[in-house]
Structures are given as C-alpha cells and as structure tokens.
Amino acid sequence: MRNPLSETIVKIPPSGIRKFFDIVSEMDDAISLGVGEPDFDTPWHIREEGIYSLEKGRTFYTSNAGLKDLKVEICNYLKRRCNVLYDPDQEVMVTVGGSEAIDVALRAMLDPGDEVLIPQPSYVSYTPCTILAGGVPVIIELEEKDEFRLTPEKLLEKLTPKTKILIMPFPNNPTGAIMEKEDLEKIAEIVTEKDLFVISDEIYCELTYKGEHTTIASLPGMKERTVLINGFSKSYAMTGWRLGYAAAPKDILKQMLKIHQFAIMCAPTTSQYAAISALKNGDEDVQNMRESYNQRRRYLVNALREMGLDCFEPYGAFYVFPSIKKFGMTSDEFATRLLKEEKVAVVPGTAFGDSGEGFLRISYAYSLENLKIALERIRRFVERLEKEMK
C-alpha cells in the first residue's frame, strides 16, 4: 500500500509537551491551574437566546459570512470598543472560533515561500497553520526583560525581503503580555514602511487590566493592512459555542470567505443567534468578569512573588507566566514534578515555543478557593526545591 499521508502534515510535530499531557490525563485527582478557558458559565441571557433560537426552529445554515444582524452588531462593537469602522456587508465574516479565522487568513494571504513572523511564546496554532498554508514560519523570540512585548528591534532583526505577514498575538496567551498604543505605533511604522500585513489575534482584548485595549487596526494606515481576529470564547465565556470572527479589508475578506465557504459553510447557527445577545446586552457581564479576573490576577501574582518566584506583571488575558529558571530545571521537569509530587497541573512554557523555556503558564480562570489550595501546594513544592538546592 502507498503511504496515505501528506508529507507536510506528518512533518508538523505534535505539541511539544505530549508526554506531560498524557500524565495529566491519567491523574483525575489533580488540581488544575492549566486551563485556557474561562471558569464562568456563559451569561444566562446569551444561553437563553441560543435556546430560544432552537425553539423557534432556527436550525438552518446561515449565509456563508454569517447572520446579517450579527455582522452589524460586530461592527457596532468594533466601533464602540476598538475605535475602528468596518462595513458589515463586505469586511466581516463569522467563523468557527478565532482559530478558524487564523487558519483562513493565512491561507488567503500566503503564497509558497512567503515568510510569516510569529512572536513566541504564543498560542500554538500559528506555526502549523502557516506551514499548512505553504508559508514559512519565522519565530521572533520575545523576552521577559521586554515584558514579552514585541519591540521594533526584535521585529527588524527577523525581517527579510520574503516577509509578508506579522502575527500579533496580544493580549498574549501564555504570557499575559499586552501591547499598549505607543508599542503598537512603533510596530505599525515598520509594518507600513516594509509593506507588511498584520494578522492581529485579539481574542483576549476584553481582558486587559491596564488602560483600554488598543487594536493595531485603529492606527493610521493600518486598517488596510490588518486582518483583525476576535471572538466570543474569552470575553463572553463561550468557548464551547465555537464562534469567532475576522474583520479585514474587503479584498482580503472576499478570498477568506471563499475558503470558509468551501471548508466550513457557515458558523453554527445557534451560536450566532446567541452571540447577537452577547454583543447587544453583554457589556456589563464582560465588565464583571474582567473585574473578577483582575482581582485573582493580583492575588496570584502576589502569592507567587511571596514564595520567591520571579513574575513580571501581566496586564492581559488570564495567565501569569512566572520564571522558574533559578531552580535549574526545564519547564517540563518542573511541571512534571509539581504534578507528581503535589498534584497541581500547570503548563510548561515550552508548550508555546522554545522561548517559553524556564517559565510556567499558570491560569487564574479559577475560583479564589481553588487558587488558594493550589498555591499552597506550589509553595510547599518550591520550599522543598529550595531545600534540595542547598
């Protein structure tokens, strides 16, 4: 029999921490600080709208780009919260989570050999999606000394004549880093000058704890160079609904829509109806959740620093990214021992790229009680390590 598999996909390595995942999945009594999704239930008015749409028998496809009402609400939202204007008829499409939007955007914009700049540590899908789209991933290794922000120097260092796209994953999973307006302005300048395009993954934009989130698309001359990706998973605690969207100049969006049309058809109808209510009536829910995350963020950062772990102040998403370099272990070793000895699951920083080595991703999408128990165990573990080192 011939090899049934594509060489391209076989060559893509599975997530680097497969072994760690396997151990975690066998330990059902572990306390986890390892999830990448909100602990809140989707607010009831949103769920209710989904239920109502089912009761009304709205169980058919929507148009490829999504329900008109939803697209209008998305544009209203982007104007209201992100200060950028999009045309609901030609510049927005509803996708199956932000993930689909990332994939489709890359496939619509890349020709073989085009280079894509991917700042890391970052979410795991950019590299494989780039490869699957025929592009060449070029990693920019972000550093703690810059608070894991993308600096102009780092960007220029990796720029080549083949560079076409810059991925902007901020607020960032796993580091919790954000890019403020001044940071973005410097990047935008280079993007314009070097004639690049940006795919800005702003799925965590509502979870910003320092000033207001700025989208790079709102800067002068940037809207026409940016594919803005957002969604409902993190802001409205709707991960399982699988709903996101992309907003982009119409020439880019038109081609993205083509891929979406053939591969997906349309995003889930029930979720789309629910999302209308999220955008229309959900601002207060978002605000309450943000306040709650922010409190836990302060609590977690404080507790980790008290036990002597270096931890830069993360101002976005719901992760803290402490350094464990002083223990002379890899992230994977640390996380594995912590799991085995104290039954606390956290994610090794290396799951998000080599530059995550020496760090852990700790999520605060948990109740305070849960955080307390887990932190007590981590403290015990850290104390033991310190004794061992002496």
Add this chain to the structure above:
Amino acid sequence: MREKILAVIEKNSRIDLKDLAVLLGESEVAVANEIAQMEKEHIICGYHTLIDWEKTGEEKVTALIEVKVTPQRDMGFDKIAERIYQYNEVEAVYLMSGSFDFTIILEGKTMRQVAQFVSEKLSPIDSVLSTSTHFILKKYKDHGTVMAKEDKDERMLISL
C-alpha cells in the same frame, strides 16, 4: 474603593483582610479603615451566614405576609413598620408600592406558630387592615446563591 470592597464582601464576608487587600490592589490598612468607617456609618449592617436549613433537619417555616394598613394621624408608615419589626420572629419588613403596603418575612418553627403571630400579634395592630399569608415551600436561590448547585468543574484539566 468602597464599592469594590462591598462587591467582594457581599459575596464573601469571611475573606481575610490581607487577601481582600491583595485582590483590590490596596493596602491592608486602607481597606481596614474603609471597612471600619462603613461599619460606623451603618453601610455595612452585619455579617451573616447563608444557611440551607432544609439540610439540617431543623423544622422551620418561612412565610411571606402581605399587609395592608391605614396610616394613622401622626403615625406614618415608618411607625407602623417599627411596631412590626420589633418582633424577633420577623426577619424582614419592606414598604411596597402597589396593591398592599408591607411585605413581612416571618420565620417560625411551625405553621401554627406563624398563624398565631398573624392572628395574635399582627392583625390586632390598629392600623392593620388586612393580611395575606403565603408559606414558602422551597428556596431555590437566596441572596444570589443557588441553593442546590453542584460546583463541579467540567473543563479539561489542561487546555492551551
């Protein structure tokens, strides 16, 4: 800062002062002072425990009584309310808009005890015109807390 303190302790009055200060990003002293001040101003009126008495086996009945009154000369609603809320078994008294004047929440050991209160203490008050007593059969949610809720985390242990 007041509103933020209140929002947290309204849901969790037992939280450590130290933890509360960290959550809010304020100093312990500042938070302690603010709480003390709010206690003094009776913004904070007490710290209570939400109990699901049904689970204890303790016999308890709660009644909600609608009361119509005629305010007497020199004696507005406040005075009548005062005569009612002095009774220990009265949990709450609210002045209402609409077709009746007061809602009284009453706790008793038995229905008979509640009935006795209504006929012997409440109805004889001069200003009270009529009462309508409703017994609470089951509490699903109280003080913003769902009584029967199971707190089970159904998320995967790890997700990226």
